[in-house]
Amino acid sequence: MDSKIKLLQQKMDELEIALHKEYAELADKYGFSIKQKRVEFLEKFRERNRTFRIPAWKYAIPVNIRHVLSLPFIYMMIVPTVILDLFLTIYNWIALPLFHIPVVRRREIIVYDRQFLDYLNWIQKIHCIYCTYVNGVFAYAVEIGGRTERYWCPVKAADKPQVHNNWYKDYADYGNPEEWHEKFNKAEAFENLKK
Numbered sequence: 163m164d165s166k167i168k169l170l171q172q173k174m175d176e177l178e179i180a181l182h183k184e185y186a187e188l189a190d191k192y193g194f195s196i197k198q199k200r201v202e203f204l205e206k207f208r209e210r211n212r213t214f215r216i217p218a219w220k221y222a223i224p225v226n227i228r229h230v231l232s233l234p235f236i237y238m239m240i241v242p243t244v245i246l247d248l249f250l251t252i253y254n255w256i257a258l259p260l261f262h263i264p265v266v267r268r269r270e271i272i273v274y275d276r277q278f279l280d281y282l283n284w285i286q287k288i289h290c291i292y293c294t295y296v297n298g299v300f301a302y303a304v305e306i307g308g309r310t311e312r313y314w315c316p317v318k319a320a321d322k323p324q325v326h327n328n329w330y331k332d333y334a335d336y337g338n339p340e341e342w343h344e345k346f347n348k349a350e351a352f353e354n355l356k357k
Contacts, residue, residue: 193207212280213281215282215283218284221283237292250306258310263310263313263352266305268302271301272299272302273294277291307327308330312351313347314346316333332345
């Protein structure tokens with residue numbers, strides 16, 4: 163018999179499917195489609211979007227001194243992020259295959275598509291590309307860590323963490339040694355990724 167937790171997780175999966183459908187409806191509403199990882203807007207939407215663009219020269223004049231003061235701290239994160247990215251990629255391509263776990267595909271985690279937004283000026287697009295990269299590397303780390311944890315120590319916490327990886331729902335319930343034993347070191351858990 164499924165526990166209530168598993169039933170709730172199943173409902174969450176169903177909501178995830180519903181969420182994807184809503185995203186498809188947003189594409190219709192805002193007039194864009196995705197073709198080979200490129201976002202294309204219908205011309206009438208492109209024209210409308212451009213009316214919201216702040217000219218780069220105007221944007222470069224700081225409205226708030228706090229924004230200017232924060233920039234060095236935001237952009238200095240590139241150094242540890244690139245180092246983390248390098249080590250994650252090495253781990254991803256060497257360690258995961260040793261456990262028969264499919265490697266994480268960066269292009270599925272780090273999605274660069276904000277440069278197609280006509281209402282952003284070139285400075286905003288650079289900021290967005292930077293944020294996409296940094297936050298994408300952190301998401302890449304969570305996915306790699308989640309797959310590793312699913313293989314080596316698939317045990318849920320006694321109290322659900324506020325933030326967790328996508329594999330967490332497949333971990334054994336805390337205090338259930340039979341389920342843990344069944345899931346420990348099981349590369350079969352990743353079969354759906356190999357399709």
